[in-house]
Amino acid sequence: MERVLIADDHPMVRDGLRTVIAVAFDQCELFEASSLDEASAVIAREGDFDLVLLDLNMPGAVGFSGLIALRERFPSVPVVIVSAAQERGLARSALAAGAAGFIPKSLRRSAIVDALKTVLAGNFYAPEMDEVESAETLEDADIQHRIDSLTPQQKVVLRLVVAGKLNKQIAYELDVSMTTVKAHVSAVLGKLKVFSRTQAVILVNKVKFGTDA
The missing domain is CATH 1.10.10.10 (Winged helix-like DNA-binding domain superfamily/Winged helix DNA-binding domain)
Incomplete structure (x- = not known):
């Protein structure tokens, strides 16, 4: 992984994710954004990213509107939702909306690294749900990704x-x-x-x- 954009309006969250990524991925170039507009501007200016970590609720976005906007404008850039919200079905909805993964902010650092590696390997990531539900969610998301x-x-x-x-x-x-x-x-x-x-x-x-x- 060479280039990652961390888009979150909370500086402490950005700092935390920056530390996790810097330790786990050597020589990774990190960029930050505190709003959806800023994130879009960074991607447009800097070019392709290996990964964008996007907060679900941040200035300029309501629900999955930020995710959808980035996917439409930059379809080749994988976007992973990082959120403090953990309502049942939220991860499924994020994948259906085009996310490459859904990472709860409550995950341990090692689990966040494993999740990022899963996405970088070309797979979808969602937190542990009911085993059957999780498998079906990931399969459906993969099929939809191929159709898209x-x-x-x-x-x-x-x-x-x-x-x-x-x-x-x-x-x-x-x-x-x-x-x-x-x-x-x-x-x-x-x-x-x-x-x-x-x-x-x-x-x-x-x-x-x-x-x-």
Whole structure:
């Protein structure tokens, strides 16, 4: 981990997280922000970050609005919510809103480091919940993350695949060539990390993709 932004309006929290990260990750460049606008400005000015640690409640943000705003503006930057709130279902909601993880401020330092390493490894992190609920939450979030990586046109093609349309039918409905459809389907399978249309349909049905079409 080379570059991390700590976005929290409490200086003591920022100092605490800075200490944890500096000790656990050697030569990591740390940046700080005390509001959502400041965080956005830092990311825009400094470029990509390996991780952004975002307080759930800070100036310029209400609920998950800050998380959603950062994810929309900087989709390639992983954002982890760090919060003192621990209401049941909050971690699930954070993941569903696009967070790469949810870290309660009450966690031990060693647990915070483990959580950050989990996210840096490309996985989602949530605090210990009911084991089955936690597993299902992380799986759903992972599937949604794969779907979100699709372009708008690829999502349209995926919806038609889920609806049972053949390639020639998709080509007719979208008024494109079969070659174009095959290229889209191939790209969709790659981004979803599956090997067949059937696997793709089974995967996205787990998060009810296409039911709102």
